[in-house]
Amino acid sequence: MxxxxxxxxxxxxxxxxxxxxxxxxxxxxxxxxxxxxxxxxxxxxxxxxxxxxxxxxxxxxxxxxxxxxxxxxxxxxxxxxxxxxxxxxxxxxxxxxxGQGVAMLVPTLVEHGTPEQKQQFIAPTVTGDLVWCQGYSEPGAGSDLASLRTKGELDGDHWIVNGQKIWTSNASEADWMFALVRTEPDAPKHQGITYMLIEMATPGIEVRPLKQLNGGTDFTEVFLENVRVPKNSIVGARGEGWPVSRSTLKHERAFIGGTDYVRKTFDGLVMLAQFTNLRGEPAIKNDTIRTRLVELEARLIAAEFHGKRLLTMSGKKQDTGLAGLITKNATSELQHDLVDLALDIMGDCAALATGEEKAPFSGMFVDAYMWTFALLIGGGTTNIQRNIIAERGLGLPRDPATKR
Amino acid sequence: MDFGLSEDQQLLKATVARFLAEQCPTTRVREVMESDTGHDAQLWAGLVELGIASLPVPEEYGGLGSEFLDLSLVAEELGYAATPGPFLGAAMAVIGLVAGDAQELKARWLPETASGGSLGTVAIGEAESVWDPSGLKTSVSDGKLTGRKPLVPYAAVSDFILVGAREGEESGLWLVEAGASGMQIEPLSGNDMTRRLDDVVFNATPAVRVGGPDALARCLDAGLILISADAFGGARRVLEMTRDYSLEREQFGQPIGAFQSYKHQLADIAAEVEPCMALYWYAAHTVDAFPEQTAKHAALAKIRLGEMFNRVAFQCTELHGGIGFTWEYDLQLWFRRALFDKGFLGEAALHCDRVAEMAGW
Structure with missing residues (x-):
């Protein structure tokens, strides 16, 4: 060591x-x-x-x-x-x-794209000249993403795409969307999907902002009505979009598993507890809060050194196995518990909204609390992660509903 | 950058694990558990032969002078196997002696502990869960030690006891030999029958000074890390047992491990156990690499791992259904060891207070 x-x-x-x-x-x-x-x-x-x-x-x-x-x-x-x-x-x-262009599309193109696609898309994406959004989730296809129903039918040299995508971040700014579209309606669900590149300026695409629980509009819904997409604007073969898309989800998980944002939150929490008074003394002097803070610090340090253990394993090109699979849940739940404590430190001011100057730190921890949903749900919900940990990490039987 | 085990460390860990798998199956654990002393001299001799007693002893005293992490890895494997016996107190006693400045005592006891000829233990905590040196009441004057130590591992079979006490205002460690005058040992009924505890009273008992506050602190911190490593090993075993049982046990026509509620509980347990390895590894690493950080990280490890092991042992027992609640089923060995790890050397709240004070909170 x-x-x-x-x-x-x-x-x-x-x-x-x-x-x-x-x-x-x-x-x-x-x-x-x-x-x-x-x-x-x-x-x-x-x-x-x-x-x-x-x-x-x-x-x-x-x-x-x-x-x-x-x-x-x-x-x-x-x-x-x-x-x-x-x-x-x-x-x-x-x-x-x-953004998802660099994090998700580029690795997919490197692995599966045609020489022309690589030529056309990778360079402008890494320079930020092309902005991408991701068209995966649908109102009826969240955790069971492969049940998606946005359909593409071939009509001469074009796909005619109809359907709806949701939780699309950044769709209003995006030049292109990489999307999963059902093109083989008669094939088993995982085998009927095609990975498609769709230019956002194409007629028939409508982007509507989605107002979130925290009041923000960081996501949108994208409606596709008779959108004409050139026949060759697909990555990998027709019907092979599912395996093609898998390489990118791996990247999203790796990103969310990092612990830097948790450390930032913890350091902020300590300041909050030092500068917020509860009944005449700083919250950090309150026994309950102090104890919870130390317990959380122990978990944070465990998560940080767990990260160093994983880094060492990847450095030695070892399979990280169970140790790698648990990081997303362990880290996002730790973040949740940290901001949950922040609300308790705020005392009765937990009732005040983010931006209210009379709340400690202008209520910024309330927004952080609401944003933990992005971590818990995005990139595979906590329950989906539990399935993965149990099945791939612990070797328990596969859920019959997800067998294919 | 290598936050992993060296080849030697992996070999040491695997060697101890293999020895215990062969020599210390749960049938043997139960035999020792039901014996009078809870100490199996033959099993201990086998472990000594593997070198575990030499690890913390410096080379000049006939030991191996290993990194502290090595000893912690051994503690993990002992915990994994629910190994009965005096390891924890014995290791803490050696670390206290090494950290002290009493050359004569080192020369007298260290070579013998390394070879297995002598066994030491520690008597630190006092009534009302006092474990912080600042709160100790046991006192020494004119080489005579007086006080009560209500939780002493294996006092009855030890050749010497390192006692945490104070002389005037200064705390430290003093050595009392077995059979010394004014010492009374009373066995306690513990939850964990694989690690025995005695209540020891000293009344003007002859004692020799081992070292000051620093030696006492290092002895305690080492104990906190070793108990955390034990907890990790125990939790790892309990998780494995529960996974295996869930694949074997069928209800409603399928293995219970195929039910999603079961899988999710086990996944949560795995997500709680797994990062704890890094927590105790790092605490152990600080002993040699960053000693100024040890007090904090040893306490954090004990806080987290002591509680984690109990939660995991409890949930895994529950996940077994009725069989987990029987004396006959082996899971109870770890369930009860978890309670030792929770209480001994002080509860989580005490160490949370200590960490908060170190941080100036």
Whole structure:
């Protein structure tokens, strides 16, 4: 056990730092500020674009994307990836463009796309010139995603697509959507789906904002009515969209499992408890709250070092097995319990809404509390994760309803 | 960057696990459990032969002087097998001696503990669940120790006891030899019959100073980590047993492990158990790598793992249905060991207070 990096990696860290010192100045850092927990994709500024181009050239961004398509094509190295994230974060430097285009579509295209598709889409996606949204969930197809009913029928050189997608983040800004569409109505449900790329400007697409429980509108519903999609605008073969889409969900899980946002929440919680008074003394002096805070810190540290254990395993190219499968539930539930404590620290002010200046920290923890649903439901609900842990991690029998 | 076990550590862990699988099946555990002393000299000798008593002893005293993580891995495997016997107190006593500054005592006892010729234990906690050194009332003056220690592991079979006490304002550890005058040992009826506890009273008992507050703190912190490792091993075993049983036991025409309610409970248990390994590993790692962090991380490990093991043992017993509630079914061994791990060295609330104070909260 050795928590410091070997000289090879320390040298790499120095190299990354030197790169950042040279290409991302103090002024840039000041202007950038803290990155939000859930960053939404947006067009990059010229300054960011220039920096990212340099970072790609140096081999720090888009490492699994071939050079030919705007990536830096680096061999997989979990430790180097971690060092890059740590150093870029410390310098508040732009990392890969946030959003589902880079996180989900690009790996899918790298793996399954035709040379033309790779040529056409990957480079502009990693530069942020093309913004994507994801068309997976439907009102009737959530956890049972493969039961989706948006249908595509071939008519000459085009698919005619009809149906409805929901929980589409960023659809109003997106240029394109990668979607799952049922094209083989007579095939078993997992074998009748095609992975389709749909240009959002196509006639027949209507985007409606979806107002959430927390009052925000970060998601939309997308209605598709007789949308004409060129026949070759599919990834993988017709009817093979399900396996094609699987590689991308893996990526979403890996992202949500990280513990940095939980650490941020915990540090914020400690401040909240120090600066919020309950009946004449800081909440942190309240025995119940103090005890809960320490119990949560123990769980947080367990989660953080569990992450280091997983990193070590990936670094050694070992299968992370059960240890990897439990991270999403363990981390999202920890986040829930942290913000739940935050509400108790607020005392009676838990009744006040986010943005109300009379609430401690303007009620920001109330919004964090409501946002835990995104973590618990997104990327496979907690119950779906439980099935996965039980079946793949513990070897319990597969649920008959999900057998195929 | 390597937050994993070295090849030597994996080998040590596997060797202890294999030895226990062969030499300490639950039939043997039950025999020892039902014996008078709860100590099986032959089993202990076998473990000593594997080197577990030498691990914490420095090389100059005939030991291996290993990293503390090595000893913790052994504790995990002992917990996994519900191994009966004096390991925890014996290991803490050695760590206390090593951390102290009494050269003569080291030379007198360490080589013998390493070879299995002598067995030590510790007497620290006092009535009303006092475990923090600042609250100890047992006192020493003129080389005579007086006080009561209501939870001492294996006092009756130990050759020496390291006693947490104070002389004037300063706390520390003192060594009392077996059979010393003014010492009374009374066996207690414990939940965990694989780890015996005695109530010990000292009345002007001759005692030799082992070390000051630092030695006492290191001895306690080591105990907190070892008990956490034991809890992890126990929880791992209980989860495995429950998984295996759920594949075997059929109701309503199918294995109970095929029911989603069962699967979800077991998945939650796995999600609770799994990250705890990293928590105790890191606490153990700090002992050698970042000693200034040990007090906090040892306490956090005990808080989390002591409670986790009890919750998991309780839920897994429930998941077994009626059979889990029988004396005959082996799950009870770990259910009862969990209660030892929960109480011994102080309850979670005590250690939560300590961590909060360390943080200045």
């Amino acid at each position: 050795n928590l410091s990096y070997s000289e090879e990696y320390e040298a790499f860290r120095r190299e990354v730092r030197a790169f950042l010192d040279k290409h991302w100045t103090e002024a840039d850092r000041e202007k950038a500020g803290e990155a939000p927990i859930l960053a939404m994709p947006r067009k990059q500024t010229e300054r960011e674009a220039a920096f990212r181009a340099k970072a790609v050239e140096a081999g720090y961004l888009y490492k699994s994307v071939p050079r030919a398509y705007g990536g830096s094509e680096q061999p997989f190295d979990a430790f180097k990836s971690t060092i890059i994230v740590e150093e870029f974060r410390a310098a508040k430097a732009p990392r890969e463009i946030p």
